[in-house]
Amino acid sequence: MIPTAIISHPDCALHDTGSYHPERAERTQVVVDALQRFFTGNELLWLEAEPAALKWIETVHDAAYVRQVEEVCLRGESVLDRGDTQVCEDSFAVARLAVGAGLMAVDVVMQGRAKNAFSVMRPPGHHAERAEAMGFCLFNNIAIAARYAQQRYGLSRVAIIDIDVHHGNGTQSAFYRDPTVFFVSFHQYPFYPGTGMKREIGDGPGEGFTLNIPLVAGASYAEYLSDWQTQVLPALQRFSPELILLSTGFDAHVDDPLANLNLNDADYHELTRLINDFALQSCDGRLVSIMEGGYSLDALARASICHVRALCNGK
Template sequence: MKFGYREACLDHNTGPRHPESADRLRAIRRALTDRHGVSYVAADDTTRENVLGVHDEDYVDELAAFCEDGGGDWDADTVAVPETWDAVMASAGLAEWAAERALAGDDGRQTPFSIGRPPGHHAVEDDAMGFCFFNNAAVAAQTVIDSGDAERVAIFDWDVHHGNGTQDIFFDRGDVFYTSIHEESLYPGTGHLDETGTGDGAGTTLNVPLPPGTSHTAYLAALEEVLRPAIENFDPDLLLISAGFDAHEHDPISRMRVSTEGYGLLTESVRDIADDAGAALGFILEGGYGLDTLSESVRMVHEVFDGYRPARDADATPRDSARDVIEQAKDLDVPGL
């Protein structure tokens, strides 16, 4: 794979005990050392104009001034320093690079994966939250739509937390399909089954909130039975994966049970869905806070694109509680279901 990476993202210093630290990117880089086919691209920063495509101007100005004045605690979870401004512009630029390169035809072993930080999927139009300042996936999607490189973009968020910011930004839009599989009732408490969009965006939001303890078996069932038909019906030009790895069974801040091999299976599935939908495919890093599990999982994504075939358990079935949610999702008023 091609990995988008910028040293500026390391300078966003959240402090010694914060789970979203620069060590996350360092661990990923170490795990990819000497892996066949890995290359890095130092993509350009995003622009203020592109950020304003999805974020309120007053908020952007406030964040810039906050960083320039030395930063501090934006809220209880979200920390900034002067260097944070450069990091958020770099991280959003890396996400744009992933979207643009995917649409330019980079696929297979050249599939783009942006490993920027801070992450983005909790950032709403006019506020930062949940470690996120600018919504990287949303900036990327809006940028390629505005440039005319894509007419329709689908975003699949497999982070353990619901991407409330991405959903909110596109909730009334018909040209971006947002779908998420996440742990129910976890921060930020959004992403319910009945949140399916409004206005022009009616039917372009799809959430599958699974119960704690769910393994990749249910994720795969939800992908094939719910997300696949909805995404294929939407017919996107581009499928972006908001790729958080905090649903891993050993991640310190979630209760889900996705294995490293399970992330390989998820990668196979989204690759197949993109191929069948005729969509370009790009990955954008979100969460994942166990350094070993994060780095192993990103390496697994790379290995799948390098030819590895993760093992499937043909006899595995979702737990009844997860199956109930999947069946409810199949009855939602979303085209394709």
């Protein structure tokens, strides 16, 4: 049996965001603990992340910005952006590990060592812009993974599906004029960061390769399923990706304290199953999931088990 790879690193805990910050060290640990308790056979391949080379980070971010992040962290400053992206001396190194986990996930899937992979790392990444940190994010882990897959493995069509409750503005902007990456985002709207309107469809050569699914507060899995069947799946089928990357935010959960969508544990299993089914049909199951948000520790642990069950079983 080909396993599902789980990639993490204990040094995630060194990224200290201070007291009472929702993006805290316990987030990755509760997921790792839950998966280790639930999966006791040979379903999972556990791997330890390695730091990404700066050249890969600079495929998405300006080199000057990368240096700025490093210098701010090494000086021991506590805030990187306008206030919500807290850092410490170790944050740059941990952020390189988070990027590296995404690259490792691409490697093990593309090389056939795992049928799919889940990166359980922090800080998250989908809000990070080319030269700006925001929304708890330093580097855009999933956007860098997409560029890595293209350059390392020669892929011409990569799809990114973002199911975090917040719109992945940084990921969208990275590929807004690029027809080789199809970006889909399910997100609460209007909500932070204020982007992700239906009319945002890409620009120039990338027009038609961005698909936003804004959801009103209180939306449930029924809305996700309808939009998947009527809008997302037909668009992805036309695009025919060679690899699917999934920004897996668990903050659309009904128990999450920072948002107002109503997915439950079973819904995360079903949503993952739909995406995994499409990956099996489109690209031999090549699917890489990268953890983004999720701020209720209990919900995060439960929903991550459901997510990985669907990755492992495909049903």
